[in-house]
Amino acid sequence: MNKKVMVITGTRKGIGRYLSEYYLGKNFIVIGCSRSESDLKHEKYEHFCLDVADEKAVNKMISAISKKYGKIDYLINNAGIASMNHSLLTPLSVVEKVFKTNVFGTFVFCREAGKIMAKNKFGRIINFATIATPLKMEGESVYAASKSAIESITKILAKEFSTYNITVNAIGPTPIYTDLIKNVPKEKMDSLLNMQTINRYGEFDDISNVIDFFISDKSNFITGQVIFLGGVSY
Amino acid sequence: MEKHRIKEILNKTVNEYFESQDFNEKANEDTVLFGKESVLDSMGLVNVIIDIESRFLDEDYEISLTSEKAMSRRNSPFRTISTLADFIGEQVTENEEIDE
Ligand SMILES: NC(=O)c1ccc[n+]([C@@H]2O[C@H](COP(=O)([O-])OP(=O)(O)OC[C@H]3O[C@@H](n4cnc5c(N)ncnc54)[C@H](OP(=O)(O)O)[C@@H]3O)[C@@H](O)[C@H]2O)c1
Numbered sequence: 239m240n241k242k243v244m245v246i247t248g249t250r251k252g253i254g255r256y257l258s259e260y261y262l263g264k265n266f267i268v269i270g271c272s273r274s275e276s277d278l279k280h281e282k283y284e285h286f287c288l289d290v291a292d293e294k295a296v297n298k299m300i301s302a303i304s305k306k307y308g309k310i311d312y313l314i315n316n317a318g319i320a321s322m323n324h325s326l327l328t329p330l331s332v333v334e335k336v337f338k339t340n341v342f343g344t345f346v347f348c349r350e351a352g353k354i355m356a357k358n359k360f361g362r363i364i365n366f367a368t369i370a371t372p373l374k375m376e377g378e379s380v381y382a383a384s385k386s387a388i389e390s391i392t393k394i395l396a397k398e399f400s401t402y403n404i405t406v407n408a409i410g411p412t413p414i415y416t417d418l419i420k421n422v423p424k425e426k427m428d429s430l431l432n433m434q435t436i437n438r439y440g441e442f443d444d445i446s447n448v449i450d451f452f453i454s455d456k457s458n459f460i461t462g463q464v465i466f467l468g469g470v471s472y
Numbered sequence: 473m474e475k476h477r478i479k480e481i482l483n484k485t486v487n488e489y490f491e492s493q494d495f496n497e498k499a500n501e502d503t504v505l506f507g508k509e510s511v512l513d514s515m516g517l518v519n520v521i522i523d524i525e526s527r528f529l530d531e532d533y534e535i536s537l538t539s540e541k542a543m544s545r546r547n548s549p550f551r552t553i554s555t556l557a558d559f560i561g562e563q564v565t566e567n568e569e570i571d572e
Pocket of ligand 1: 273367
């Protein structure tokens with residue numbers, strides 16, 4: 239099959255929804271998932287209702303894809319949740335929820351898709367980090383820590399998977415206007431934008447631009463990298 | 473699924489891996505897969521495990537060799553083809569019971 243097969247997590251809304259439509263537009267087969275149903279209807283789109291931290295459900299999804307298409311070219315681990323709160327006021331149940339979705343979900347998708355990619359000796363994995371980690375933003379200890387774990391996973395899997403011709407990279411977006419940040423007070427947002435080198439909100443196509451670079455055939459020498467938007471760095 | 477069928481699949485998968493690596497070996501149930509005496513290095517074992525999982529999937533058996541059960545046993549189920557067949561046998565039976 240010469241059509242590209244892309245798996246994207248968290249596709250019901252936000253960045254994941256945008257990326258689904260963007261890559262369907264490029265004639266890819268896109269398989270998405272989220273906890274709730276998606277209203278995206280497209281002949282090349284397939285949706286799975288699952289929680290990314292549900293290991294069994296993820297195994298089933300990846301097996302189904304492997305049977306149907308025999309390969310996964312690209313995996314975009316976009317599903318993620320945030321928690322913005324002072325640490326003294328953060329219950330452990332929230333910490334658990336954030337880590338389950340962001341870290342466990344990313345890991346299990348990397349592992350399962352990684353097996354299919356390894357068999358085909360090709361794959362590109364893109365994970366989602368955040369500028370909150372390098373900027374050490376107050377109120378985001380849990381969220382930033384979970385994304386920091388994703389950075390470690392990205393860099394180490396890059397090594398472990400390199401013999402299979404699989405690259406593993408991450409993108410670290412600045413704030414982009416989605417539901418994820420809609421409840422953050424404006425002053426907080428403004429001070430955040432001021433910490434960036436380029437002081438504006440990110441746009442959806444800032445994300446797809448970086449992903450296009452990571453998945454490009456020519457990027458087979460690029461792995462274990464985290465690209466932050468807006469000029470942010472450690 | 474019968475035990476001898478499981479062993480058959482394992483032998484075939486491991487032999488294919490040996491061939492792909494130009495190893496002059498033939499797999500049988502005593503072939504050591506894991507540990508000092510194994511002909512496989514750690515990456516070789518990972519590759520074989522991936523192949524085995526996908527081979528069973530082709531037969532419509534979803535097995536997972538990365539389970540905590542497998543990692544926590546004193547005697548690794550990956551030691552030989554025979555021990556691995558027993559371990560897979562347990563999972564296959566569990567799945568068959570769920571389907572009924
Ligand atoms: N927007 C930003 O400013 C920003 C900045 C930096 C990084 N990011 C990262 O970008 C990614 C996407 O964020 P977004 O802004 O698009 O968020 P969003 O608008 O809140 O969308 C999140 C998506 O993930 C799905 N999802 C959440 N938890 C899930 C779970 N446990 N299992 C399966 N699906 C789940 C949601 O669908 P369901 O609710 O149906 O499950 C939804 O489709 C996240 O990793 C986020 O951390 C965003």
